[in-house]
Each structure stands twice: as structure tokens, then as C-alpha cells.
Amino acid sequence: MDYQLFRSNRRTIALVINRQGNLVVRAPKRASLIEIEKFVRVKQSWIQEKSAQMRQRRPVAKAFVDGEKFLFLGQEYQLRIIDDYRSKLDFDGSFAISKYFLPKARRLFEEWYRRQARELLERRANFYEAQMGVVHRRLSITAASSRWGSCSSKATVNFSWRLIMAPMEVVDYVVVHELSHMLHHNHSGKFWLMVGRFCPDFRSAKFWLDRHGHRLAL
Numbered sequence: 154m155d156y157q158l159f160r161s162n163r164r165t166i167a168l169v170i171n172r173q174g175n176l177v178v179r180a181p182k183r184a185s186l187i188e189i190e191k192f193v194r195v196k197q198s199w200i201q202e203k204s205a206q207m208r209q210r211r212p213v214a215k216a217f218v219d220g221e222k223f224l225f226l227g228q229e230y231q232l233r234i235i236d237d238y239r240s241k242l243d244f245d246g247s248f249a250i251s252k253y254f255l256p257k258a259r260r261l262f263e264e265w266y267r268r269q270a271r272e273l274l275e276r277r278a279n280f281y282e283a284q285m286g287v288v289h290r291r292l293s294i295t296a297a298s299s300r301w302g303s304c305s306s307k308a309t310v311n312f313s314w315r316l317i318m319a320p321m322e323v324v325d326y327v328v329v330h331e332l333s334h335m336l337h338h339n340h341s342g343k344f345w346l347m348v349g350r351f352c353p354d355f356r357s358a359k360f361w362l363d364r365h366g367h368r369l370a371l
């Protein structure tokens with residue numbers, strides 16, 4: 154079985170399946186190759202199961218065909234391709250794209266999602282800030298594909314536009330998470346206490362992102 158091996162000062166051997174579904178072995182400096190090989194052999198079925206799971210979770214690129222479904226706030230909406238010059242991409246309970254603009258579909262969708270993301274995230278940030286007693290200076294929208302949000306020491310909060318595909322509770326959790334970092338610059342117990350106070354159901358939001366994060370893609 155193929156794997157990448159990293160040695161460090163750690164005491165035990167650990168196996169990790171990365172996002173590409175490949176095996177990474179972390180081992181103590183002194184562990185012999187025979188020992189490592191044996192460890193990997195014993196864990197074979199776990200490795201196979203886990204790597205199949207990760208491969209399945211890789212995003213599937215959208216094809217922009219009629220009837221294809223697109224996520225928006227946790228719901229799936231169908232795409233219709235229409236014969237219309239005037240509107241490029243519209244949303245009205247379903248997405249409608251002009252067939253003349255299909256070659257630009259991915260860019261048009263991203264622009265649409267970005268607009269929605271900026272509007273909603275500003276609104277939710279303001280809503281929670283009033284309760285939490287913090288204020289952001291700048292809010293930016295990024296294209297990060299697994300770092301849903303971040304917060305700098307200069308009170309700049311960043312959110313990925315992909316987040317707008319997730320359910321509202323998940324959006325709110327990420328907002329509360331980043332705003333909490335304005336007071337706690339780490340993931341300490343105090344930090345999670347604050348998150349829990351304003352977002353009592355944060356565990357299920359975290360779980361959702363873990364399970365479905367790969368679907369927040371175009």
C-alpha cells in the first residue's frame with residue numbers, strides 16, 4: 154500500500170487519510186519500517202473504507218445543464234436554460250440562465266453567490282455584533298474552499314462565498330465563530346463558551362460542514 158511517511162518527535166504511529174483520499178503516515182523518528190508496515194497492514198480495512206469515503210466527498214464540478222440542481226441556503230434549486238438575451242442569470246424559486254450566456258455560467262453563478270453572500274453575511278454579522286458587543290471594521294468575501302471564515306487581529310472578518318450554499322444555521326454558526334475570535338484569538342474553552350452562548354446548536358452546524366462542506370462548490 155502506497156503512503157507518504159512523515160517522521161517527527163511524536164511517540165506513536167498515526168494514520169491520516171488526506172482530502173485526496175491518500176494515506177499519510179506519521180511516525181516517531183525511531184520507528185522501524187517493518188513496524189510501520191505492520192501497523193499499516195493491521196489497519197488496512199479502516200484505510201480502505203476511509204479513503205473511499207474521502208474520494209466520494211470530492212466535489213463534482215457542475216455541468217450547467219437543464220434540470221441540474223444548485224444549492225442556496227441549504228436548499229437545492231433547479232437550473233433552467235432559457236432562450237433570452239436580456240437576463241443572464243435570474244433566481245426566482247429556480248435558477249434561469251440564458252443559453253447565450255452558458256459559456257460564462259460558472260462565473261455568473263459565482264458572481265450571483267458572492268452578491269448574496271455579501272448582503273447576508275453583512276446583515277448577520279451586524280445582527281450578532283449588536284448582541285456580542287463587538288464590531289468588525291471590514292468584511293471581505295473570499296473564494297476559499299474549506300476555510301469558511303477567518304478573522305484578523307485588525308477586526309477584518311472574511312467569509313467564503315461558498316458558505317451561502319449552506320443552511321442558514323450553518324451560516325450563522327460561522328459568523329458567530331469568527332466574531333468570537335475578535336475577543337478570543339484561539340479555540341480555548343472560553344472561546345467555545347462564547348460560541349455556544351450565541352449559537353447553542355453549533356455542534357450540529359460543525360457536523361454539517363464536516364459532512365457536506367465538499368458540496369459547497371460549483
Ligand SMILES: [Zn+2]
Pocket residue numbers: 330334339340
Ligand atoms: Zn476559529
